[in-house]
Amino acid sequence: MSYKFDNITIVGGGSSGWMTASTFIKFFPNKNITVIESPDYPIVGVGESTLGQINVWKDLLGIEDKDFMRETDASYKLSIKFTNFYKKDSGAFHYPFGSPYYENDSSIFPPNDWALKKSYYPETPISDYTKTYFPAMPLIEGNKINKNESGIFKNFNFHRDSAYHFDAVKFGQWLKNNYCLPKGVNLIADSVSEIKVNEDGIDYLILKSGQIHKADLYIDCTGWKSLLLGESLKEEFISYNNILPNNRAWATQVPYTDKEKELECYTNCTALTNGWVWNIPLWSRIGTGYVYSDKFISKEDALLEFKNHLKCNPNRNIDELKFKDIEMRIGIHKRTWVKNVVAIGLSAGFIEPLESNGLFTVHEFLLSLIKSLQRDVFTQWDIDCYNATVKETFNSFAEFVSLHYALSNRDDSEYWQDINKKSFAIDMLNEKMKVSDAYLNLKYRKMIAAAHPTGDNAGIHCIATGMNYNMLDKIDILKIELSNPMVNYKNILDSHMEKWNIDYEKRLEEAEKSPTLFEYLRDNIHN
Numbered sequence: 001m002s003y004k005f006d007n008i009t010i011v012g013g014g015s016s017g018w019m020t021a022s023t024f025i026k027f028f029p030n031k032n033i034t035v036i037e038s039p040d041y042p043i044v045g046v047g048e049s050t051l052g053q054i055n056v057w058k059d060l061l062g063i064e065d066k067d068f069m070r071e072t073d074a075s076y077k078l079s080i081k082f083t084n085f086y087k088k089d090s091g092a093f094h095y096p097f098g099s100p101y102y103e104n105d106s107s108i109f110p111p112n113d114w115a116l117k118k119s120y121y122p123e124t125p126i127s128d129y130t131k132t133y134f135p136a137m138p139l140i141e142g143n144k145i146n147k148n149e150s151g152i153f154k155n156f157n158f159h160r161d162s163a164y165h166f167d168a169v170k171f172g173q174w175l176k177n178n179y180c181l182p183k184g185v186n187l188i189a190d191s192v193s194e195i196k197v198n199e200d201g202i203d204y205l206i207l208k209s210g211q212i213h214k215a216d217l218y219i220d221c222t223g224w225k226s227l228l229l230g231e232s233l234k235e236e237f238i239s240y241n242n243i244l245p246n247n248r249a250w251a252t253q254v255p256y257t258d259k260e261k262e263l264e265c266y267t268n269c270t271a272l273t274n275g276w277v278w279n280i281p282l283w284s285r286i287g288t289g290y291v292y293s294d295k296f297i298s299k300e301d302a303l304l305e306f307k308n309h310l311k312c313n314p315n316r317n318i319d320e321l322k323f324k325d326i327e328m329r330i331g332i333h334k335r336t337w338v339k340n341v342v343a344i345g346l347s348a349g350f351i352e353p354l355e356s357n358g359l360f361t362v363h364e365f366l367l368s369l370i371k372s373l374q375r376d377v378f379t380q381w382d383i384d385c386y387n388a389t390v391k392e393t394f395n396s397f398a399e400f401v402s403l404h405y406a407l408s409n410r411d412d413s414e415y416w417q418d419i420n421k422k423s424f425a426i427d428m429l430n431e432k433m434k435v436s437d438a439y440l441n442l443k444y445r446k447m448i449a450a451a452h453p454t455g456d457n458a459g460i461h462c463i464a465t466g467m468n469y470n471m472l473d474k475i476d477i478l479k480i481e482l483s484n485p486m487v488n489y490k491n492i493l494d495s496h497m498e499k500w501n502i503d504y505e506k507r508l509e510e511a512e513k514s515p516t517l518f519e520y521l522r523d524n525i526h527n
Helices: 014-027 054-061 113-120 127-133 137-142 168-183 227-232 299-310 360-372 380-406 414-421 437-450 455-466 474-483 489-512 517-524
Strands: 007-011 032-037 075-077 079-083 092-096 163-165 186-189 192-198 201-207 217-220 237-239 248-254 266-272 275-281 286-292 324-327 331-333 341-343
Touching: 007 014, 014 032, 014 054, 014 168, 014 360, 032 168, 054 163, 054 360, 075 517, 092 127, 092 137, 092 455, 113 127, 113 474, 113 489, 127 137, 127 455, 127 489, 137 489, 168 186, 192 227, 217 227, 227 341, 248 299, 266 299, 275 299, 286 299, 360 380, 380 455, 474 489
Parallel strands: 007 032, 007 217, 032 186, 079 266, 217 341
Antiparallel strands: 075 163, 079 092, 192 201, 237 331, 248 286, 248 324, 266 275, 275 286
């Protein structure tokens, strides 16, 4: 049986609700699209830091950077920085956006030339890895912006390989007022007080005002409450706390003390005793928060630890800051599309803030949903295909985030010691199959050892290398050398290293001539 969806109702505003409305009004302009936005419930505001894939979504909708950046307090982002994740006081490493640049004809050690360099020269710092492979690193380290018109930064496309820091609440409101309402989306400012269910899913809604509202397709954007999918349809929620240890966060907004220095072109994630802190620099202020597990520390002690971390900047007045306590629901519903209800955003599931995935699942799930509705009707086949697709997307990202914990060697607290004991098992699409840490280890080793760090596995390379987990160790390299005794790998490597250094110096010279992030935003966006 096929179902029409001429009337689409999105319950919940916020960034996920208005991103959903924007997507539907773009691809289904002749449908009757309504957003029920409650004035009674606060918006969580998850997603101040985004990933490069958001560019695909906004390009499909025809949204330009300058359209929204000024009104959403936005800045550009080129990387994610991880500080003290490997060990306490171990320093930092980057995961830059985009695919690494690698000259195919320069390969001397097909799996990974840099591993050979690290083996021959053990003193090579971990930071050299991204300097070697990621052309934008001189920009990132110098906090510069360059659109790469000269082509010096080979394989770096600014539009493709950048993302945004912005106020998620303001972004949702910008979409509402500048995209959705002008294009014909209907807005009902009211709360849902009662939900009537029938054999096909949601029958109709009763609003606080007494109005009865009925639709063909309901989109649940009610946050962690999951009012439609979870509470009304009783769809099972699968917790991922077995591989993702955190379940709470303290968040606040910090004013700049030295804006030109503190306005960085990357999200900084700093591991602490019982979790980690995000640092997201927007144009006018910094968004920051402490993600932790209440299994190991009370929320009062976590707040104290967070404040002590913020005091590392002696110019900050911590007493003037307002702190928000957030309880996170980590995992995903067994199915995110059930009958005539689809959950998008937090109502569907949430991994945790690490790797900036809050809005990632929103736009990726939405694009999958639009594809599933392309025939202008939907069947159970479309529902099943959608559920399988988004579950795979979610699981893959959850595995990736879990890798940050699985590879850590921190043991300075009960929290990190417990992480070191975890098996990191996860339910996959076939829920009878358990994927163990041994499988994950084998999976990541194969992915990294089989090819250069390109495309989707670039992030795994960066995280593994940053955690000093070299997929090709001295034994692997010795085997290659013994099987090719006539090849002097070290001499060849030395000549390649000379070329790498020359290329890096050229990029560094170009970066030094480029405007800082502050200067670029001041002159081109927030002028």
